[in-house]
Amino acid sequence: EDAAEESNVSAELIAHRKRLVDEWNAWRLRCREELGEERRKKGGKVDGEEGPREETKEEIE
Amino acid sequence: MRPILLQGHERSLTQIKYNKEGDLLFSCSKDHVINVWFTHNGERLGTYDGHNGTVWTIDVDAESRFLVSGSADNCMKLWNVATGKCLYTWEFPTAIKRVAFSQDDDQIVCITEQRMGYQSTVRVFDINKEGDGTAQSKEPTYMFSPIGSKATVCAFPYMNDLILTGHESGKLALFDVKTGDEVLNNERAHMDTITDLQMSPDRTYFITSSKDKTARLHDTKTLMVLKTYPTETPLNSAAIAPKRPYVLLGGGQEAMSVTTTSLRQGKFETRFWHKLFEEEVGRVKGHFGPINTIAVHPAGSSYSSGGEDGFVRVHHFDESYWKAKPYGDMDIED
Numbered sequence: 001e002d003a004a005e006e007s008n009v010s011a012e013l014i015a016h017r018k019r020l021v022d023e024w025n026a027w028r029l030r031c032r033e034e035l036g037e038e039r040r041k042k043g044g045k046v047d048g049e050e051g052p053r054e055e056t057k058e059e060i061e
Numbered sequence: 062m063r064p065i066l067l068q069g070h071e072r073s074l075t076q077i078k079y080n081k082e083g084d085l086l087f088s089c090s091k092d093h094v095i096n097v098w099f100t101h102n103g104e105r106l107g108t109y110d111g112h113n114g115t116v117w118t119i120d121v122d123a124e125s126r127f128l129v130s131g132s133a134d135n136c137m138k139l140w141n142v143a144t145g146k147c148l149y150t151w152e153f154p155t156a157i158k159r160v161a162f163s164q165d166d167d168q169i170v171c172i173t174e175q176r177m178g179y180q181s182t183v184r185v186f187d188i189n190k191e192g193d194g195t196a197q198s199k200e201p202t203y204m205f206s207p208i209g210s211k212a213t214v215c216a217f218p219y220m221n222d223l224i225l226t227g228h229e230s231g232k233l234a235l236f237d238v239k240t241g242d243e244v245l246n247n248e249r250a251h252m253d254t255i256t257d258l259q260m261s262p263d264r265t266y267f268i269t270s271s272k273d274k275t276a277r278l279h280d281t282k283t284l285m286v287l288k289t290y291p292t293e294t295p296l297n298s299a300a301i302a303p304k305r306p307y308v309l310l311g312g313g314q315e316a317m318s319v320t321t322t323s324l325r326q327g328k329f330e331t332r333f334w335h336k337l338f339e340e341e342v343g344r345v346k347g348h349f350g351p352i353n354t355i356a357v358h359p360a361g362s363s364y365s366s367g368g369e370d371g372f373v374r375v376h377h378f379d380e381s382y383w384k385a386k387p388y389g390d391m392d393i394e395d
Contacts, residue, residue, distance in 0.1 A: 014389070020337050021391050028394035031265035034282065035219055042221050 064347060065103035067365075067373035069096050074367025075117050076354045080125040080142075083358040086365055087128060088373050089116035095130055097142070100363060100375055109140050111147045118159045122166040127194060129169050131157025137171055139188070139197060149197040151186070154179045163217040164264065166190075168202070170224055172212045181211035183224060185238055205241025207234065213255055218281045219264035225281065227255030227269055233284045247284040250277065256312075257298040257354070262395070268308055270296035276310045278336065290334045290341075298354045303361040305382070306336045306393045311352030311366055331355060331366050335388070342387055347374050 072091035079086055085106065089095045095109035095116055114133035121128050121142065128140040133156040139149040156174040163170070168185055175181035184201035210230035218225045223244065224236045231251030234243050253273035260267045266287065270276045276299035278288040290299075296312035310332045327349035333342045350369030357364045363377040 017338055017388055017391070021393055024337050025392070025394045028265075031263070035263055035265055038220055 064374040064376045067096075067098050067103050067105070067375060069098075069105050070094065070371045070373070072371055073350070073369040074353050074371065074373060075115065076119055077356045077365055077367045077373060078119055078121055079356050079358055079365070080121050081123045081359055082125070083360055083362065085121075085125065085142075086356070086373070086375065087119050087121055088367055089119045089130060090367075090371070091115040092371075093132075093134075095119060095128070095140075097128075098373070098375075100358070100365070103375060107145045109138075109145055109147070111138060111150075112136065114156070117157060120160050120162050120169075122162050124166070127162075127166070127188070127190075129160045129162065129171075131160045131171055137169075139169075139194060141194060148194040151197075151199065153182075159212075159214050161216045162188075164219070168217070170215050170217060172215050172226075175211040180206040182206045183212060183215060183226065183236065185224065203238045203241075205236060205238075207236065207243065214258040214269075216258055216260050216267070217264070218260075220282070225258070225267070227251075227258045229254045231255060231271060231273060233269070233279060235284065245284055247279070247286070250279065250284065250286060251275065253295075256296060259300050259356075261301055262303060262359070268299045268301050270299035270310060270312065272296070274312075276308065276334075278308070288336065288339050290332075290339060292332060297352060298366075300355045300357045300364065301336070302357050302364070303359065303395060305361055307342065308334050308336050309355050309357060309364055310334060311355045313351035327368075327370065329368065329370075331364070337393060338388065345376065348372065 070090040070092050074090050077088045086098045086100050093112050097106045112132040112134050116130050116132045118131040125142050128142050131137045135153050137151040137157045138147050153173045155176045157171050158174050159172040161170050170185050173182045185203040187202045189196050210228040212226040214227040216225045222238050224238050226234050231253050232248050233250040234246040237244050251271035251273045253271050255269050255271050257270040265281050268278050272295040274292050276290040277286050294312045298311045300309045327347055329348040330344040330346050332344050335342050348368035348370050352366050352368050354367040365375045367373045
């Protein structure tokens with residue numbers, strides 16, 4: 001019974017964390033849109049975010 | 062993760078900063094000196110000598126061409142990074158507590174200390190990058206004095222024509238740089254002095270540390286608190302780790318534990334927290350006194366801490382740091 005409860009709690013926690021990640025990622029997407037707008041206002045170029053993900057591999061070596 | 066110890070300062074560190082590539086680390090100290098180090102081996106590349114007081118703050122531009130510093134000698138200086146030459150000195154009535162470059166490096170913002178009839182003042186200077194960099198204008202382009210609690214930290218947000226400030230009271234504010242009007246604030250961002258403020262790479266959010274023993278993540282646009290990282294100790298610095306969902310916090314420690322600090326290894330710790338889940342994931346010991354300043358390599362490959370003990374410790378992350386998934390497989394946007 002304890003084990004069942006524990007796995008229930010952890011399932012809840014996992015769901016909670018997944019929700020936090022989803023909320024965060026959705027918010028980051030909105031931020032990028034607003035960032036693009038702000039840059040257009042200034043008349044500057046609209047490039048994406050800095051720091052391409054591919055660099056990660058190189059950095060761990 | 063064996064740290065590289067940077068020995069060269071004679072007094073406590075006040076701020077450290079990586080350049081954009083992360084091959085260099087700049088450090089300033091109460092010993093009046095600014096140093097620059099190679100991050101891969103800890104070798105000292107040079108010294109910027111000229112201030113006659115505690116150097117409270119530094120920042121370096123994206124090209125690693127100009128360095129700006131602010132000191133208790135009431136001077137802000139612009140330096141040639143490569144030659145170590147002082148290019149220009151601005152003089153103020155009081156100490157300079159914080160400096161920061163704008164995202165395009167065209168401007169510098171600084172905060173001067175409130176003292177003896179002088180208000181804490183925010184000034185923005187246009188930086189003339191033509192020629193050798195010595196032809197700077199003496200007068201600020203914009204200048205304003207926040208009413209109420211004095212500003213302790215400042216930065217350029219991603220929004221045009223605004224300055225972001227953190228205050229002694231724990232307040233965060235956005236000021237219109239042209240009018241000096243406070244256009245937005247969060248009076249309760251912290252309950253005590255804000256000690257550090259570091260922007261995310263795209264400046265849409267930022268982290269603050271406070272004497273109220275917490276660090277917090279905030280939305281730049283609304284100044285609302287996104288996340289809170291509570292600790293048992295007043296915090297002096299907080300940094301965001303790129304490419305991994307962590308934030309790094311550093312500060313003091315309860316007096317009780319100080320007495321039990323071993324001689325071999327300092328017990329003052331850098332605390333790693335999960336940025337989204339607000340849970341502590343690890344600690345790294347090392348300093349013999351409070352941690353005053355933390356910076357993370359722009360590519361996330363190392364972090365450095367500067368202590369009250371006068372040392373800078375550079376920690377290169379090993380493979381396990383990149384592979385660890387303490388909360389399972391999740392794709393978290395930076």
